[in-house]
Amino acid sequence: MVKKKCVAMLLAGGKGSRLNSLTKEIAKPAVPFGGKYRIIDFTLSNCTNSGIDTVGVLTQYQPLLLNSYIGIGSAWDLDRRDGGVTVLPPYSESQEVRWYTGTASAVYQNLTYLKQYQPEYVLILSGDHIYKMNYEEMLEYHIEKKADATISVIEVPWSEASRFGILDTNEEKRIVDFEEKPNSPKNNLASMGIYIFSWNTLKEYLEMDARNPRSSHDFGKDVIPLLLEEKKKLSAYPFKGYWKDVGTVQSLWEANMDLLNEECELNIFDYDWKIYSVNPNQPPQYISQEAKVKESLINEGCSIEGEVEKSVLFQGVTIGRGTRIKESVIMSDAVVGQNVFIEKAIVACNVTVPDGMIIRPVDDEVILVTKELISGLYPTF
Amino acid sequence: MNKKLLGIIDATNYHEDLQELLTHRSMAALPFGGRYRIIDFVLSNMVNSGMNSVAIFPKLQYRSLMDHLGSGKNWGLNRKRDGLFFFPCPQCEYDHKRIGSFHHFAANLDFFHRSTQEYSLITNCFTVFNMDFRPLLEWHIQSGCDITTVHDKNGKALDIYLVKTSLLMELVQTRNETRYTCMEDVVNDPDPLFVTCHYKYNGYAEVVDSIQSYFKTSMDLLKPAIWTRLFLKDWPILTKVKDEPPAKYTRESTVQNSMVANGCTINGNVENSIISRGVQIGKGAVIRNCIIMQKCQIGENSLLDSVILDKDVKIEAGTVLTGTPRFPYVVPKGRVQGALMKS
Numbered sequence: 235m236v237k238k239k240c241v242a243m244l245l246a247g248g249k250g251s252r253l254n255s256l257t258k259e260i261a262k263p264a265v266p267f268g269g270k271y272r273i274i275d276f277t278l279s280n281c282t283n284s285g286i287d288t289v290g291v292l293t294q295y296q297p298l299l300l301n302s303y304i305g306i307g308s309a310w311d312l313d314r315r316d317g318g319v320t321v322l323p324p325y326s327e328s329q330e331v332r333w334y335t336g337t338a339s340a341v342y343q344n345l346t347y348l349k350q351y352q353p354e355y356v357l358i359l360s361g362d363h364i365y366k367m368n369y370e371e372m373l374e375y376h377i378e379k380k381a382d383a384t385i386s387v388i389e390v391p392w393s394e395a396s397r398f399g400i401l402d403t404n405e406e407k408r409i410v411d412f413e414e415k416p417n418s419p420k421n422n423l424a425s426m427g428i429y430i431f432s433w434n435t436l437k438e439y440l441e442m443d444a445r446n447p448r449s450s451h452d453f454g455k456d457v458i459p460l461l462l463e464e465k466k467k468l469s470a471y472p473f474k475g476y477w478k479d480v481g482t483v484q485s486l487w488e489a490n491m492d493l494l495n496e497e498c499e500l501n502i503f504d505y506d507w508k509i510y511s512v513n514p515n516q517p518p519q520y521i522s523q524e525a526k527v528k529e530s531l532i533n534e535g536c537s538i539e540g541e542v543e544k545s546v547l548f549q550g551v552t553i554g555r556g557t558r559i560k561e562s563v564i565m566s567d568a569v570v571g572q573n574v575f576i577e578k579a580i581v582a583c584n585v586t587v588p589d590g591m592i593i594r595p596v597d598d599e600v601i602l603v604t605k606e607l608i609s610g611l612y613p614t615f
Numbered sequence: 616m617n618k619k620l621l622g623i624i625d626a627t628n629y630h631e632d633l634q635e636l637l638t639h640r641s642m643a644a645l646p647f648g649g650r651y652r653i654i655d656f657v658l659s660n661m662v663n664s665g666m667n668s669v670a671i672f673p674k675l676q677y678r679s680l681m682d683h684l685g686s687g688k689n690w691g692l693n694r695k696r697d698g699l700f701f702f703p704c705p706q707c708e709y710d711h712k713r714i715g716s717f718h719h720f721a722a723n724l725d726f727f728h729r730s731t732q733e734y735s736l737i738t739n740c741f742t743v744f745n746m747d748f749r750p751l752l753e754w755h756i757q758s759g760c761d762i763t764t765v766h767d768k769n770g771k772a773l774d775i776y777l778v779k780t781s782l783l784m785e786l787v788q789t790r791n792e793t794r795y796t797c798m799e800d801v802v803n804d805p806d807p808l809f810v811t812c813h814y815k816y817n818g819y820a821e822v823v824d825s826i827q828s829y830f831k832t833s834m835d836l837l838k839p840a841i842w843t844r845l846f847l848k849d850w851p852i853l854t855k856v857k858d859e860p861p862a863k864y865t866r867e868s869t870v871q872n873s874m875v876a877n878g879c880t881i882n883g884n885v886e887n888s889i890i891s892r893g894v895q896i897g898k899g900a901v902i903r904n905c906i907i908m909q910k911c912q913i914g915e916n917s918l919l920d921s922v923i924l925d926k927d928v929k930i931e932a933g934t935v936l937t938g939t940p941r942f943p944y945v946v947p948k949g950r951v952q953g954a955l956m957k958s
Contacts, residue, residue, distance in 0.1 A: 269861035270877075502860040503880065513856035515689070517846035518649035518874040518889075520839070527870055533861040534650070534877050537839075546861070550848075 236316040238288045238351040240373055240430075242281050243341050246274060246361035247294030247334055252482045255604050256582060261293065263361030264300045265486065266565050266583065268493055268502060269531040269546045272303060273480065274361040275511040278310040278319075283507050284369035286357065288317030290347050292340045294324055294333065309512045322347060336451030342440040348433075356436050358429040358453065364489055365426075365477040366500065366507055372471045373430055381469040382435040383461055385409065386428035388473050398424035399454045401470055409468035414454050423470060426477060429453060435466065476500035487580055487600040490546045490563045494529055514566075516549050524555060533566075540570070554589070579603050588612055620752050621732035621780055622661040622669035625714040626654065626680060626740045627707075632825035635945045636925060640679040643671070643740035645823070646908045646926065648836055649876035649891045651854045652683050653823060654740040659853045661736070662690045664748040668697035670726060672719050677703060683855050690853050700726060714739045714774050715798040717790040720783070727784050735783050737798055739774040743832050744820035745845050745852070751777060751814055760812035764802055767820045774822075776802070782809070819844050830923065830943050833889055833906050837872055859892050867898050883913070897932065904940065908948075928952065 250262025257265060263274035274291075281289050289312060293300055306312075307319030322344050324333050334340035341348075341358065348356060355376065357369055367386070376384035387401055400419045402411035413419070439457055443449050449456040461468055476499040480486040492498045502509055516535030521527055526541040535550035540557030547553075548565045554572035563580045564570065570581070571589035578595040581587065581603040588608070593601055626643035636645060643654035654671075661669050669692060673680055686692075687699030702723045707716065715737045720727070727735075734755070736748060755763040755777045762782075765775035776798045778786075786795060793808070795801050802811045819841060821832040835841045846852060859878025864870065868881040875881070878893035883900030890896070891908045897915035906923045913919065914932035921938035924930070925948040934952055938944030946952055 503863070503878075508858050509860070510858045513858065515851055515853050515856055517842070517852065518876040518891075519862065520837075520842060521870045521873050521875060522839070523872040525871065527864045528868065529866050530864045531861040532864065532875070 235350045235352075238317060238353050240286055240288075240355040240357055240369075241317075241348055241351050241353040242286050242289045242357040242359055242369070243344070243348070244274075244277055244281075244289055244291045244359045244361050245337050245340060246291050246300060247297075247340065248360070248362050249295045250362070250481065253480075253486065254483060254602055255606065256483070256486070256580075256602065257296070259296055260299045261295045261297060261361075264296075264303060265480070266548060267364060267480065267486070268490060269533045269548055270513075271502075271509060271511045273364060274300070274304075275310075275509055276364050276366065277359050277361050278304075278307075278312065279507075279509045279511075280365075280367050280369060281359075282310045282312060282510065284367075284371075286369055287312065287314050288351055288353075290320050290322045290344060291361070292322050292334065292344065294340070297321075297323060303512060305512075310510045317351065320347065336449075336456070337453045338440060338443050338449075338457045339451035341436075342444050342451070345437060345440065353433050356431050356433060358427075358431065360427040362481075363426065363477060363479050364500065365473075365475065366504075366509075367428070367473060367475070367477075369428075369430075372428070375471050376430045376432075376469065379407070379469040380467065382432055382466040383458070384430045384469045384471050385458070386426045386473050387423040387470045388426055388477050390422055390424045392419070392422050395419035395422045395424065399427075399458075401425055403470045407470045407472070409462065409470050412454075412458050412462055412468075423472075425454060425458075426473060427454070429458075430471075435461070483580060483602050484600050487563060487578070490580075491544070491561065493531060493546065494544055514549050525553075540572075540574075548583070576603075619733045620664070620666050620748065620777075621730050621735040622658075622666045623715070623720075623735055623737045624654065624657055624661075624669065624671050624740050625716070625719075625737065626671050626677070627674035627716060627719065628714060628739060628741065629674075630741075630824045632827075633823075633829060635826070635947055636829070636923070639676060639948055641673055641675075641677050643673065644677075644679040644683055645741070645829070646891060647743065647823070647829075647833065649874050649889050650857075651852060652680075653743065654680070654683075655852055655854045656743050656745070657738050657740060658690055659851065660744065660746050660748060662692065662853065663850050666736070666748070667692075667694065668700070668730060668732060670700040670702060670723075672702050672704070672716070672723075674703070674707070675705075685855065689855050702726065713797045713799050715776065717787045717796055720787045721790065724784065724787060727780060727787070730780060732780055735778055735780045737776040737778070737783070739822075741823045742773055742775075742820055743823060743845070744773075744816075744818060745847065745850055746816055746818060746820065747850075751816075754814055755812075758812050759810075761809035762798075762802055762811045763814050764811060765814050765816050768815065768817045770815075771822075773816065773820055774799075777814075826923070826943060826945065827941060830906065830921075830940060834887070834904070834940075836874055836889065837887060842874075857892055862890075868896075883915075891926075906943075922946065925950075 246263040248262040250257040312319040519536040522539040533549040540553040550567040556573040560577040565583040579601040692699035763777040862879040876892040882898040883896040888905040893910040899916040917934040
């Protein structure tokens with residue numbers, strides 16, 4: 235194998251249970267976003283755009299769609315002769331089948347994969363977040379700081395700090411303390427779940443962690459505190475820009491609406507930092523004589539005869555006559571009938587919304603429209 | 616039966632009437648329908664009909680065509696067995712109005728020898744249609760004819776020929792004796808050596824051979840009765856995919872009866888138009904009855920009516936350009952058009 239300076243390990247086994255039925259059959263990284271993407275597109279595109287060409291994708295929960303979506307990685311230009319994408323599912327050993335019980339155990343069980351490339355550095359990523367980041371700059375920072383590990387951090391509002399892993403740093407951005415979801419946070423620098431480890435440190439500490447029966451084998455909860463305890467050099471890499479964990483239906487909807495905001499820092503139209511995805515090859519969208527489309531993102535294959543305002547439409551969506559869609563996300567191949575009114579909702583893939591149906595939020599809460607919801611309301615439909 | 620038909624696409628044609636759009640590209644690579652090149656229709660039809668081996672016979676300028684086709688991956692033709700073949704013939708001379716030059720085939724006779732397909736389908740590259748070639752082959756075999764030509768519902772020949780591959784090779788090898796230079800010669804011989812039959816295709820099929828027909832066929836796409844027949848989910852017209860974000864419509868935009876491809880940002884007003892990938896339309900601009908090709912930038916408050924903008928054209932703010940459906944105003948690729956450049 236060709237030696238690689240930096241190999242990425244992308245954790246894509248997240249269940250995303252707060253996304254309700256959106257993640258019933260698919261893993262969170264495969265959740266559709268932004269009219270044509272899946273969440274994992276952002277991390278994989280970041281890898282390609284940062285010059286990282288060797289990526290292990292660790293899957294576990296509902297991997298069918300994710301595995302076929304990633305394929306051999308050609309959509310992200312990661313179908314390489316040396317390296318490229320490798321999907322790494324849990325596997326059985328001579329003694330037992332070992333599930334990935336935590337983020338650290340997932341990487342630990344694939345040390346053999348990493349060893350093939352004799353990397354100097356390992357980048358640990360999560361497939362759950364929407365952001366654009368140059369990992370190469372973070373790696374340079376890690377090298378410059380002569381750190382054993384570097385954690386990418388972002389300032390979060392103080393009120394939300396207790397939801398995150400919070401870091402305390404000194405003046406040289408060296409991490410002095412780390413608390414996972416603290417009740418009374420001392421700081422508002424949150425870990426983004428993006429780590430760069432020097433290879434020897436990673437190997438040593440993952441092996442140490444694996445031997446500890448009391449460990450939950452999680453980077454945030456176990457490995458990072460252990461490194462701190464052992465006085466290893468941990469530096470914080472400050473990230474500025476858009477970063478969102480779309481853990482709930484509400485936050486998924488918000489992230490989609492962010493794209494419609496002119497001031498949003500997440501620019502998907504940036505040709506210098508393209509977000510790649512699997513392109514379905516559909517005809518251009520058709521906007522009819524009666525249609526009205528404003529402040530929206532619309533993907534190929536859509537046919538629109540109604541009114542669409544402040545909404546995001548995925549590929550192959552049909553919007554009937556007299557229908558109004560407001561502040562909503564309509565996922566791929568959904569068929570919305572005539573004279574329908576939808577406000578502040580996410581319509582899941584392949585859902586058919588019958589003529590005349592009215593969907594509006596109760597208590598301002600985003601509604602997730604699924605096949606089950608429709609058939610519950612219209613048993614004969 | 617699928618493997619029995621070999622696809623041969625003649626991409627050497629050139630129509631003087633389309634000259635303004637063909638200075639940088641071959642006819643086959645003519646952009647069409649917002650995200651396609653005109654060859655995508657016949658190529659997709661072949662692939663959808665289960666044909667695994669397709670040979671393209673191009674002529675200069677074929678840079679854009681090669682860039683478009685690549686390894687054939689987007690059509691599933693990047694195969695170890697069969698797949699996409701590209702046969703330029705720099706020394707060949709053509710009658711650029713006619714398809715299926717035997718001279719060009721002769722230069723690549725090895726390919727025909729190596730091919731295992733019993734029948735060959737020889738087509739042009741500039742017909743906009745969505746046709747299943749399987750019934751045609753079935754019909755040809757049953758009819759027992761030597762050559763089958765395809766005609767549209769009005770009886771007009773579509774420049775599509777189905778023959779046994781062995782007969783095609785024979786025609787190529789005996790061209791000096793027979794004086795046949797292409798398939799058209801063979802079927803139009805007043806004293807025919809072979810039995811030719813006509814197969815009628817009743818679906819939508821339009822030949823693009825002039826600016827007028829290009830404009831008309833493009834505008835046809837805006838009729839739901841036509842686009843719903845041309846773009847079918849289970850019979851997709853495949854093309855080179857690009858990683859463009861979804862099209863963005865802003866608060867100021869109004870769009871009616873139009874086709875819009877991904878990557879566009881529309882701030883202005885669009886009506887009865889085809890807007891290709893990555894086009895930017897400024898505030899207050901009015902685009903009516905236009906074909907706007909890839910990555911054009913249209914400045915604020917400009918007015919375009921019955922205009923074809925080739926790729927990468929920049930229209931400065933306040934520019935007014937008007938043509939007519941019969942004579943659309945064509946702006947060549949990469950041109951910068953200012954407000955005062957055309958009265």
